[in-house]
Amino acid sequence: MPEDPPRPRLDRKALATALNAVETMGDAPLSEARAAIIDDAWAHPRGRAIGVTGPPGVGKSTLCGRLVQRWRSQGLTVAVLCVDPSSRRGGALLGDRLRMRLDGSDPDVFVRSMAARGRLGGLAPRAFEAVTVMRAAADVVLVETVGVGQSEVEVADLVEVTAVVIQPGSGDALQFLKAGLMEVFDRLVVNKSDLGALASNAARELRAALRLQGRREVPVHLVSAEDGAGIDVLADALADGTPDPGRRGDALRRLMVDRFRAWHGERIVVALGGYAALVEALAGAPDRDTMTPGAAWEALESRLRG
Amino acid sequence: MSTPTRRDEPWVMRTYSGHSSAAASNALYRENLARGQTGLSIAFDLPTQTGYDADHPLALGEVGKVGVPISHVDDMERLFDGIPLERMNTSMTINATAPWLLALYIAVAERRGIPRAQLAGTTQNDLVKEFLSRGTYMLPPGPSLALQTDLIAFTTRELPSWNPINVSSYHLQEAGATPVLEVSFALANAFAVLDAVRARPDMDAATFSKVCGRISFFVNAGIRFVEEMVKLRVMGRLWDETLATRYGITDPKARRFRYGVQVNSLGLTEQQPENNVYRIALEMLGVVLSKGARARAVQLPAWNEALGLPRPWDQQWSLRLQQIMAYETDLLEYGDLFDGSVEIARLEAKLTDEVQAELAWIAARGGVAEAVLSGALKERLVAANAERLRRIERGEQVVVGANRWTESARSPLLGDDGGIMQVDASAEAAQVDALRAFRAGRDSMRVSEALERLSEAAHGAAGFTLMEASIAAAHAGVTTGEWGEVMRRTFGEWRAPTGVTAGGVAGGASAGLEAARLRVAEIARDLGRPLKLLVGKPGLDGHSNGAEQIAVRAMELGMEVVYQGIRLTPIQIAAAAEEEGVHAIGLSILSGSHLALVPEVLAELARREVAVKVFVGGIIPEADREPLLRMGVARVFTPSDFDLTRNLVALAEAVLA
Numbered sequence: 001m002p003e004d005p006p007r008p009r010l011d012r013k014a015l016a017t018a019l020n021a022v023e024t025m026g027d028a029p030l031s032e033a034r035a036a037i038i039d040d041a042w043a044h045p046r047g048r049a050i051g052v053t054g055p056p057g058v059g060k061s062t063l064c065g066r067l068v069q070r071w072r073s074q075g076l077t078v079a080v081l082c083v084d085p086s087s088r089r090g091g092a093l094l095g096d097r098l099r100m101r102l103d104g105s106d107p108d109v110f111v112r113s114m115a116a117r118g119r120l121g122g123l124a125p126r127a128f129e130a131v132t133v134m135r136a137a138a139d140v141v142l143v144e145t146v147g148v149g150q151s152e153v154e155v156a157d158l159v160e161v162t163a164v165v166i167q168p169g170s171g172d173a174l175q176f177l178k179a180g181l182m183e184v185f186d187r188l189v190v191n192k193s194d195l196g197a198l199a200s201n202a203a204r205e206l207r208a209a210l211r212l213q214g215r216r217e218v219p220v221h222l223v224s225a226e227d228g229a230g231i232d233v234l235a236d237a238l239a240d241g242t243p244d245p246g247r248r249g250d251a252l253r254r255l256m257v258d259r260f261r262a263w264h265g266e267r268i269v270v271a272l273g274g275y276a277a278l279v280e281a282l283a284g285a286p287d288r289d290t291m292t293p294g295a296a297w298e299a300l301e302s303r304l305r306g
Numbered sequence: 307m308s309t310p311t312r313r314d315e316p317w318v319m320r321t322y323s324g325h326s327s328a329a330a331s332n333a334l335y336r337e338n339l340a341r342g343q344t345g346l347s348i349a350f351d352l353p354t355q356t357g358y359d360a361d362h363p364l365a366l367g368e369v370g371k372v373g374v375p376i377s378h379v380d381d382m383e384r385l386f387d388g389i390p391l392e393r394m395n396t397s398m399t400i401n402a403t404a405p406w407l408l409a410l411y412i413a414v415a416e417r418r419g420i421p422r423a424q425l426a427g428t429t430q431n432d433l434v435k436e437f438l439s440r441g442t443y444m445l446p447p448g449p450s451l452a453l454q455t456d457l458i459a460f461t462t463r464e465l466p467s468w469n470p471i472n473v474s475s476y477h478l479q480e481a482g483a484t485p486v487l488e489v490s491f492a493l494a495n496a497f498a499v500l501d502a503v504r505a506r507p508d509m510d511a512a513t514f515s516k517v518c519g520r521i522s523f524f525v526n527a528g529i530r531f532v533e534e535m536v537k538l539r540v541m542g543r544l545w546d547e548t549l550a551t552r553y554g555i556t557d558p559k560a561r562r563f564r565y566g567v568q569v570n571s572l573g574l575t576e577q578q579p580e581n582n583v584y585r586i587a588l589e590m591l592g593v594v595l596s597k598g599a600r601a602r603a604v605q606l607p608a609w610n611e612a613l614g615l616p617r618p619w620d621q622q623w624s625l626r627l628q629q630i631m632a633y634e635t636d637l638l639e640y641g642d643l644f645d646g647s648v649e650i651a652r653l654e655a656k657l658t659d660e661v662q663a664e665l666a667w668i669a670a671r672g673g674v675a676e677a678v679l680s681g682a683l684k685e686r687l688v689a690a691n692a693e694r695l696r697r698i699e700r701g702e703q704v705v706v707g708a709n710r711w712t713e714s715a716r717s718p719l720l721g722d723d724g725g726i727m728q729v730d731a732s733a734e735a736a737q738v739d740a741l742r743a744f745r746a747g748r749d750s751m752r753v754s755e756a757l758e759r760l761s762e763a764a765h766g767a768a769g770f771t772l773m774e775a776s777i778a779a780a781h782a783g784v785t786t787g788e789w790g791e792v793m794r795r796t797f798g799e800w801r802a803p804t805g806v807t808a809g810g811v812a813g814g815a816s817a818g819l820e821a822a823r824l825r826v827a828e829i830a831r832d833l834g835r836p837l838k839l840l841v842g843k844p845g846l847d848g849h850s851n852g853a854e855q856i857a858v859r860a861m862e863l864g865m866e867v868v869y870q871g872i873r874l875t876p877i878q879i880a881a882a883a884e885e886e887g888v889h890a891i892g893l894s895i896l897s898g899s900h901l902a903l904v905p906e907v908l909a910e911l912a913r914r915e916v917a918v919k920v921f922v923g924g925i926i927p928e929a930d931r932e933p934l935l936r937m938g939v940a941r942v943f944t945p946s947d948f949d950l951t952r953n954l955v956a957l958a959e960a961v962l963a
Contacts, residue, residue, distance in 0.1 A: 016885065016916075024835050086866075089862065089864060091836070091864045093858075093861045097870065097886070101801055111882075112886060113886055115836070117836070
């Protein structure tokens with residue numbers, strides 16, 4: 001029996017070039033050349049994207065570093081997008097790369113840090129495009145957001161599965177639950193299990209709260225990014241599964257309409273029947289799950305002409 | 307006068323030195339002792355300080371640079387050839403690998419038949435300040451502090467004349483700490499050390515009192531010498547009071563505040579370097595004038611430290627200053643000159659209040675270890691240093707020759723060789739060859755048995771056993787890298803918080819910041835995105851203060867900064883540049899290894915076809931500037947380029963060009 005061909009390694013050069021092009025786009029809508037890069041990547045998804053979010057200081061970066069190590073030990077190639085806040089004056093200190101405590105010389109790990117550049121929502125302006133090209137390059141794409149508050153949950157639109165990380169004893173978890181925002185999260189992670197009873201109590205309270213909301217299927221993980229406890233189970237659960245075209249399509253449609261609206265103005269969107277109607281129209285297209293960003297853009301523009 | 311005046315004994319006089327090889331350093335020590343030095347202060351190279359052998363990839367370019375390489379017991383033997391250990395007072399600036407270097411020292415003594423109890427000296431052995439500013443840590447904080455405590459317990463039992471720890475505030479001032487921060491961080495650290503020692507099951511009250519009597523401090527003294535003297539008087543009083551009240555130490559001798567000093571290098575200038583001679587003399591006044599707070603041991607830097615490595619003559623010149631102060635002046639003939647001074651008492655009261663407030667702030671953050679782990683202390687240091695630099699840039703803090711009265715004739719002291727020591731470039735290769743020959747000649751069975759026992763001792767975590775196992779390993783011919791490897795395998799490695807955060811920036815804008823911001827924004831528009839800069843330190847040099855300030859200022863100017871930290875290989879730097887899509891890399895190198903490391907980074911970037919501008923900053927002798935530029939470095943920045951804003955605008959312009 002012939003052996004499987006060796007898995008191609010990460011094409012670092014191509015990924016670096018594509019990401020540099022993506023980052024240099026500024027706020028303009030897609031130019032044709034750049035749309036081509038992204039459309040091509042969009043058409044060839046390879047990996048599953050995983051979002052990690054949670055309040056500042058909860059240990060997201062250290063946790064992400066542990067997840068990467070686990071996936072690498074399984075031979076998976078990994079691309080990581082780290083989003084850090086920008087200062088109000090525009091500069092940024094991108095420190096997640098260091099906080100992940102990775103070795104830094106593994107050719108099959110690729111970490112790109114992006115500044116939020118004043119944008120709310122926990123992501124960088126070109127995060128969607130960056131995740132798209134990363135997804136075409138690596139087996140697993142990990143997206144670490146800016147430490148978010150309760151209203152900043154956009155990452156869930158970009159990825160197949162989202163984990164929210166919570167600090168034991170902080171009260172954050174219950175706030176998230178009360179605000180009804182837990183719906184966008186697939187897994188809850190209580191970090192710092194090395195704290196002992198404080199952490200296990202937090203996990204128990206979360207499970208109870210989820211039951212009350214009728215969401216008992218949401219798993220709660222108790223882990224320690226510091227000593228590595230519980231990481232393997234979490235990493236395997238997150239990486240288990242294939243790219244989800246339906247969910248990816250939903251995100252694409254919403255995002256393209258957002259950009260379209262921002263560019264042409266709310267007036268035009270209203271004239272065409274409103275935001276919801278446009279999303280609906282894209283969802284009704286025959287190629288709804290294979291539609292590229294370029295094609296979605298054209299479909300919207302053709303409505304304007306028609 | 308007919309009766310001879312009774313004079314106090316002068317302090318121990320040392321010079322921090324060591325370079326190239328054990329044999330070369332031994333010759334230097336003998337020369338220094340012959341010139342009247344009364345103790346030794348050993349500078350180890352960075353591979354030795356961080357537990358790597360001379361042939362490890364991270365050791366490239368660092369062997370014999372900032373100190374002497376000691377790879378095994380024969381190196382240590384050679385270092386002290388002809389020097390009587392039983393009569394010497396030896397201070398070793400060694401921290402992460404302190405148990406190992408002390409084990410080698412003891413092994414040499416045992417080879418010579420000298421009882422352990424006759425050994426006198428100091429191991430620095432202060433890991434907290436390594437995490438905060440000096441950067442030669444090896445293990446995570448938990449095991450680092452456990453090893454630190456083990457060594458203290460061991461020497462208290464076995465080497466009663468040894469100072470097992472030099473709680474160091476020196477490096478905090480070099481990192482920009484104000485006197486308040488320096489005193490409070492150091493005292494909080496020392497109290498944490500005592501708490502850890504007292505909590506050991508093998509510690510009884512009598513032994514604990516002995517430990518207290520052997521704790522010593524290693525402080526800094528800057529140019530504001532009145533303030534520095536007040537600082538030391540306050541430190542001494544707080545130490546004495548706290549040992550009595552909080553730790554119940556009744557023996558006043560065990561409560562005495564004992565400290566050695568190396569005066570400030572941070573304020574020494576590359577411009578008009580001869581002025582540094584005056585600065586060093588004035589800085590020394592702060593630690594000798596007041597008899598009640600006088601240093602036990604003094605080390606002075608050389609006038610040309612900001613230019614490169616000092617030569618033996620430069621060190622001799624500094625030693626002569628100590629001798630003139632002790633033997634020509636009348637300083638040692640009087641009691642304390644300042645007791646009863648109203649003005650000094652007022653300054654002491656003010657500083658004491660500020661220190662108490664700061665100690666409460668640290669306690670509120672869970673104590674010194676927690677505040678280090680969370681990065682809270684580091685952020686305070688980075689912010690304090692940023693404020694210091696801003697004051698110099700704005701001219702509010704006068705630095706003669708740097709930001710005032712900068713006109714100068716060329717100093718004849720610089721001579722034809724640039725006025726610094728040229729390190730023998732073949733020293734590294736020679737050390738690597740000698741190490742490999744040593745390894746080949748060992749009894750390999752005995753070595754692997756010793757490593758096995760060392761590993762067991764490390765896992766058992768019983769400090770007495772670990773020290774004894776290390777001494778046995780030293781006798782068996784284990785190397786520094788092998789010892790370090792056992793520790794890393796057992797306890798894991800660690801990267802400390804950097805303190806580089808947007809929140810760490812305090813105070814007002816520096817001169818020209820607004821205009822610079824506009825220019826950087828224009829350049830960003832031309833580039834199509836904000837300028838992205840990678841800042842990192844290749845090699846083993848852990849002095850990250852400069853790199854941190856560059857990162858923070860670049861962020862203030864609107865750049866997007868990836869701060870990669872310390873102890874990076876060329877591959878790690880090039881890989882990060884590729885992944886991050888940066889426009890420029892800023893490399894900070896203070897250890898003198900730039901001519902070895904920079905070409906490696908450039909070659910790795912070329913191999914990956916990463917087109918990026920590379921900038922180098924640090925202690926770069928003028929003669930090395932041209933070679934670096936010819937290799938392809940875009941610009942070289944040295945200590946005389948103290949205006950960070952201007953440097954970064956120059957960097958941005960070069961990226962656009």
